[in-house]
Amino acid sequence: MAKLAVVYHSGYGHTDRLAQSVLAGAAGVPGIEAQAIRIDAEGNLPEGGWEALAAADAIIFGSPTYMGGSSWQFKKFADATSKPWFVRAWQDKLAAGFTNSASPNGDKFSTLQYFVTLAMQHGMLWVGTGMPPASQKATPPDAVNRLGGFTGALAATPADASVEEMNAGDLETARLFGARVAEQAKRLLG
Numbered sequence: 501m502a503k504l505a506v507v508y509h510s511g512y513g514h515t516d517r518l519a520q521s522v523l524a525g526a527a528g529v530p531g532i533e534a535q536a537i538r539i540d541a542e543g544n545l546p547e548g549g550w551e552a553l554a555a556a557d558a559i560i561f562g563s564p565t566y567m568g569g570s571s572w573q574f575k576k577f578a579d580a581t582s583k584p585w586f587v588r589a590w591q592d593k594l595a596a597g598f599t600n601s602a603s604p605n606g607d608k609f610s611t612l613q614y615f616v617t618l619a620m621q622h623g624m625l626w627v628g629t630g631m632p633p634a635s636q637k638a639t640p641p642d643a644v645n646r647l648g649g650f651t652g653a654l655a656a657t658p659a660d661a662s663v664e665e666m667n668a669g670d671l672e673t674a675r676l677f678g679a680r681v682a683e684q685a686k687r688l689l690g
Contacts, residue, residue: 514657517666568611592624595615629677631677655670
């Protein structure tokens, strides 16, 4: 059985809901054991978090995009990954990422690029969405991949929207993305 971990920070609950969609997609793939590891408000992992990441075959990073980058809590976690980096513990694991911000752009790509750089420093193998963008005039506002993410899953939630008001297409994009990463983990371990 392949193991997949979704490690993420969420400041207001929106990224948590996105993470749960990613997790649901991954967990829905037969032969995958998927778990979420939420980074707390102080930037720390829960008990057993580091061990779960060490055992994972695929790690999906998630953070809201604040001020053009990941949250400081995620960055604290990323800095702490220097310990597994030093011994190449994550070498050849799969990596992927997702983010949410209030505006359709919000410089989300900066956050995803940070995740890619983190993964590359660890010698990981990056998995993108594999989804075409929803970029036609007739595209409904809740279409899958409406924001056109290729590097990772993207979501946009207005600053005054509740968690329950998140875009259904963004949540479905996240679910499909989680399933894609899980399928690639199975394929890699084949």
